[in-house]
Amino acid sequence: MRLKVASYNMRKAIGTDRRRNPERVLQVLREIDADIVALQEADRRFGTRAAVLTPHLLEEHSDWRAVTVAVRAASMGWHGNAILIRKSAELVACAPLHLPALEPRGAVMADVAVGGAQVRIVGMHLDLSGLWRRRQAAAVMAQAAEGADGRPIVMMGDLNEWSRQSGCLRDFAGGFRFAPTGPSFHARRPIARLDRIMVSPDLDVVDSGVHSTPAARVASDHLPIWAEIARA
Numbered sequence: 032m033r034l035k036v037a038s039y040n041m042r043k044a045i046g047t048d049r050r051r052n053p054e055r056v057l058q059v060l061r062e063i064d065a066d067i068v069a070l071q072e073a074d075r076r077f078g079t080r081a082a083v084l085t086p087h088l089l090e091e092h093s094d095w096r097a098v099t100v101a102v103r104a105a106s107m108g109w110h111g112n113a114i115l116i117r118k119s120a121e122l123v124a125c126a127p128l129h130l131p132a133l134e135p136r137g138a139v140m141a142d143v144a145v146g147g148a149q150v151r152i153v154g155m156h157l158d159l160s161g162l163w164r165r166r167q168a169a170a171v172m173a174q175a176a177e178g179a180d181g182r183p184i185v186m187m188g189d190l191n192e193w194s195r196q197s198g199c200l201r202d203f204a205g206g207f208r209f210a211p212t213g214p215s216f217h218a219r220r221p222i223a224r225l226d227r228i229m230v231s232p233d234l235d236v237v238d239s240g241v242h243s244t245p246a247a248r249v250a251s252d253h254l255p256i257w258a259e260i261a262r263a
């Protein structure tokens with residue numbers, strides 16, 4: 032098994048020029064060309080929480096489909112978290128994950144079969160509070176391990192962790208390895224590694240990085256990160 036995964040806080044498609052442009056986000060995703068993508072802030076914040084990347088956009092202008100984790104009819108994700116998979120991939124199972132939270136937060140999980148192998152994907156956007164981030168990290172790892180049945184696990188998203196090694200990073204490091212990506216925030220001058228990709232010990236990170244192109248630097252205030260992974 033060899034896959035390319037990516038994580039992207041797309042900021043509801045509002046770019047650094049303060050304009051909302053979903054097509055620009057889709058352009059960035061096509062540049063990365065990952066097999067599986069975890070998105071954060073994929074839905075609008077108020078009202079019906081409508082998906083920013085509409086089903087029509089994905090169907091007509093991409094090679095991905097959204098995993099069905101949405102609770103609201105108009106949404107793509109759960110608390111803004113969504114997962115995209117190749118149209119050729121098989122979705123085995125999926126679920127929204129409920130996290131302890133001071134502010135509305137959640138995570139999403141999907142078991143995906145690609146090329147005859149299965150992998151468990153978790154996408155998340157953690158709290159601004161360090162105490163709640165650690166509680167959420169514990170909840171995510173517990174739910175990801177439950178029923179995994181030997182599937183390798185990839186966890187990714189915006190951890191909102193500014194420290195380099197402490198806080199929830201230390202908690203995740205107890206069971207997962209971090210892909211060496213790099214600073215992804217702010218998109219125009221990246222100084223913080225808020226976005227992370229983590230893999231279970233049965234996976235190797237073959238290559239990884241931060242996707243910094245002219246389109247990516249304006250499409251959101253976060254740069255997307257990516258990793259190529261293989262079964263160890």
